Amino acid sequence: MTRRMAAPLVLAALALGIVPRIMAHRALAQQTAVLAEPTVSVMRPQPAPDLQEVLLPGDVEAFRQTPIYARASGYLKKWTVDIGAQVKAGQLLAEIDAPEVDDQLRQARADQNQAQANQQLAEVTARRYRDLLVTNSVSHQQADAMASDAKAKQALLDAASSNVARLEKLQSYERVYAPFGGTITARNVDVGALIEAGSAGGASRELFDLAQTGTLRVYVDVPQDDTRQAVEHGAQAYLTLSQFPGRRFPGEIARNAGAINPVTRTLRLEVDVRNADGALLPGSYAQVHLQLHAAQPTYSLPVNTLLFRPQGVQVATVGSGGTVVLKTITIGRDFGSRVEVASGLAGDEAVILNPSDAIADGTRVRLATARTQT
Numbered sequence: 001m002t003r004r005m006a007a008p009l010v011l012a013a014l015a016l017g018i019v020p021r022i023m024a025h026r027a028l029a030q031q032t033a034v035l036a037e038p039t040v041s042v043m044r045p046q047p048a049p050d051l052q053e054v055l056l057p058g059d060v061e062a063f064r065q066t067p068i069y070a071r072a073s074g075y076l077k078k079w080t081v082d083i084g085a086q087v088k089a090g091q092l093l094a095e096i097d098a099p100e101v102d103d104q105l106r107q108a109r110a111d112q113n114q115a116q117a118n119q120q121l122a123e124v125t126a127r128r129y130r131d132l133l134v135t136n137s138v139s140h141q142q143a144d145a146m147a148s149d150a151k152a153k154q155a156l157l158d159a160a161s162s163n164v165a166r167l168e169k170l171q172s173y174e175r176v177y178a179p180f181g182g183t184i185t186a187r188n189v190d191v192g193a194l195i196e197a198g199s200a201g202g203a204s205r206e207l208f209d210l211a212q213t214g215t216l217r218v219y220v221d222v223p224q225d226d227t228r229q230a231v232e233h234g235a236q237a238y239l240t241l242s243q244f245p246g247r248r249f250p251g252e253i254a255r256n257a258g259a260i261n262p263v264t265r266t267l268r269l270e271v272d273v274r275n276a277d278g279a280l281l282p283g284s285y286a287q288v289h290l291q292l293h294a295a296q297p298t299y300s301l302p303v304n305t306l307l308f309r310p311q312g313v314q315v316a317t318v319g320s321g322g323t324v325v326l327k328t329i330t331i332g333r334d335f336g337s338r339v340e341v342a343s344g345l346a347g348d349e350a351v352i353l354n355p356s357d358a359i360a361d362g363t364r365v366r367l368a369t370a371r372t373q374t
Helices: 002-036 099-134 140-172 224-230
Strands: 051-068 074-079 092-097 175-177 182-187 208-223 236-240 249-260 266-274 285-293 299-302 306-309 312-318 324-328 330-334 338-343
Touching: 051 182, 051 266, 074 099, 099 140, 208 224, 208 285, 224 266, 236 266, 312 330
Parallel strands: none
Antiparallel strands: 051 208, 051 285, 074 092, 092 175, 182 208, 208 266, 236 249, 236 285, 249 266, 299 338, 306 312, 312 324, 330 338
C-alpha cells in the first residue's frame, strides 16, 4: 500500500519540476524567434517638390560703372561735383586749363585762312586760263598746270580744315561731362593738379569714378547640377542682406555666361535688381534666392533611410512575406532633411526608416505598426 501511494507522488513531483522547465524553454524559443525578426518602421516615398529654392552668395555691382579720364592735358581749372553727388547724363563735371591746345587751335585757324585764300586765287587763275584757252591765248599745258595747282591748293585747304577740326575736338575735351546719369563714387583730383591725357597712368590718373545705381547687377555662380533650371531668362529671384533683416529685394535673371567655368564648374548668372531708393550699395555681399523648377520631379525620401554601400546608395524596403529587399538608387536634388530619388524606385515601396548597417537582402522583419507610415 505504501509503494502504491509513493509512485503517484513521485510522478507528481517530477511533473511539477519538469513541466515548468518545458514551458519556459518553449517561451524562450518563441521570444528568441520574435527577437530574431527586428521590428522596423516604414514609409512610402513622397512626390518630390517641383519648385526648389537655392540659396547662393552674390556680388552686388553697379549696372554701369566707369572711370572718367581726361582727353586733354593741362591743369585742373575747377570741378563741379564731389563724391556722392547724383549727376545727369551730359552734366559738366570739371574744366581743364590747356593753353597749349588753345594756341595750337589759333595757329591752325590762321593756316586754314591762308590755305583758303591760296585756294581761291588758284581757282580764279585756273578759270581764267580755261577762258583764254578758247581763244588760243594760252596753251593747253598752261591751262592744265593752273587746274592742277587749284586742286593742290584745295587739298591743302582740306588738310588745314581737318587740323582745325581735330584741335577743336581736343579743346572740347577741356570740359569733362558725365557719359550717363549716376553717382560719383570717387574724385581723385583737385584744382591745380596736373592732368595728363589718356589712362596710361593707371587708376591714380582718373578724374572721377561714375556708377549707375538705379538698377544693380548681382553676379551669382550656380553649380553645374542646377544650371539646367537656372538659365531661364526672366525667372524671378530675390536678395537678402544681413543689414536689412526681413526685407527682400526682388529681381530677375537677365543674362548668363553661356559657358561653365572649367575651374569652379559653375555658371555665372546676372540678376537685375531695381534700386530706386538707393538702399543697396555697389560692392555689397548678398544672399541670392533662386527658385528652380525640376525638369522631371520624381520621389523624395528622408536622409535617415539611406544606406551607403560599396554598390552605391541603397534603401531597404520590405517586400512580400516580410523580407528585406535592398534597392540601389540615384540621388538627385538635396532638400536638406530629404533628398530626391532620381531613379531606382517605383514609388510604392515600403522603405525602412533608420535601417541597421548590418541589414541584408532576405532578412525577415516585422512592421512596428499594422499601417505603414507616410
